Amino acid sequence: MAEFSQKRGKRRGDEGLGSVVDFLLANARLVLGVGGAAVLGIATLAVKRFIDRATSPRDEDDTKGDSWKELSLLKSTPHLQPRPPPAAPSQPVLPLIPSPSAPEEPAETDLQVTPELSSPAPLCLTLQERLLAFERDRVTIPAAQVALAKQLAGDIALELQAYFRSKFPELPFGVLVPGGPLYDGLQAGAADHVRLLVPLVLEPSLWSLVPGVDTVARDPRCWAVRRTQLEFCPRGSSPWDRFLVGGYLSSRVLLELLHKALAASVNWPAIGSLLGCLILPNVASEELLLEVRHERLELTVAVLVAVPGAEADDHLLLAWPLEGLAGNLWLQDLYPVEAARLRALDDSDAGTRRRLLLLLCAVCRGCPALGQLGRAHLTQVVLRLGEDNVDWTEEALGERFLQALELLIGSLEQASLPCHFNPSVNLLSSLREEEIDDLGYALYSGLQEPEGLL
Secondary structure (H helix, E strand, O other), X not given: OHHHHHHHHHHHHHHHHXXXXXHHHHHHHHHHHHHHHHHHHHHHHHHHHHHHHHHOOOOHXXXXXXXXXXXXXXXXXXXXXXXXXXXXXOOOOHHHOOOOOHHHHHHHHHHHHHHHHHOOOOOOOOHHHXXXXXXXXXXXXXXXXXXXXXXXXXXXXXXXXXXXXHHOOOOOEOOOEEEOOOOOOOOOOOOOXXXXXXXXXXXXXXXXXXXXHHOOOOOOOEEEEEEOOOOOOOOOOOHHHHHEEOOEEOHHHHHHHHHHHHHHHOOHHHHXXXXXXXXXXXXXXXXXXXXXXXXXXXXXXXEEEEEEOHXXXXXXEEOOOOOHHHHHOEEEEOHHHHHHHHHHHHHHHOOOHHHHHHHHHHHHHHOHHHOOOOHXXXXXXXXXXXXXXXXXXXXXXXXXXXXXXXXXXXXXXXXXXXXXXXXXXXXXXXXOHHHHHHHHHHHHHHHHOHHHHO
């Protein structure tokens, strides 16, 4: 009962103070205008709240309710002019307060437009504009970073060349050549990967290439390097005969030898100190990888032992850690041919196929759900689209981007993405059904809202 009396007495006090406030606001409007009265009203309300909180206890729930209401009022004040409270019957200025709200509508509209000039709302960009902005911010690599990566790769190539000649003088290695997407303008986001080819110099009369489908492995991705002329040039006539397994040059045996050498025999601390960086061989990987850490970038150098062969349509054959019966075969590397084809297509019509490939690579790189899609998968999509006689200008880049997503979804539905230059190879064959489903869902969601991928 005492609490109720206290609240009722407080309510009467509030009504008296409210009448005074209403009287002041009504007369202030005549003198200061609508804007000045609103400012005076907010200030008076703040003083009233301060007096109330200082003179009477409040419930916790009431305090929370008033707090968010006051915050809402303060936030809405710059956007919308509040209407003055209704005047008491004893106020003589009642006839001066206009009852209809129509005359105040223009003032409210003007006050709503004014904040948009000071804090404009985000513009609704088209997919084309978002793609160009994404390309500028997430795809393009600074020229200084590219130059530094190439310099480090070139210096490491020279050091490895000298090491191979001193460590394996009997093995005729060719000139080590750095290359890859970074050198072809097909690297997106960061200069963090370089290919370093280590070509083998084989005697043309002693070696021949056999397609993988004609071997016991029946693998269309690979080729076998067979030793020939054993009747006239017995085993031991070629320095590469030490890597023979069953009459074929074994990529696995050669990889194991070089892996041990790079991990244990090369003085990487001294080379890194000379080049101003830290070089660490990746001993956990079956590939020949060097991790380079510079104060301005981190670079992975993939050392690729290669057999160039005219009988394989000038495609490189790489020593790659393959499993099963294909363990001694050589993986066919189609990257040089694919990069040359994209460049030729773009040069023929000043197209944007390579830019589309860079965009797709950057999108998949930045989206964990699409991490299973590598450059090889995306290259096939762009090559397939690139052969079509459609608009490949910059203005059509957004349309081609959506078309690439649709083609990827269709390939995942069929679990088939044939290699452009070797249709017998399905690049999705290594993915599990669950991984294909996850990729398809992520791409379908991205197709519904492409901006979410950027």
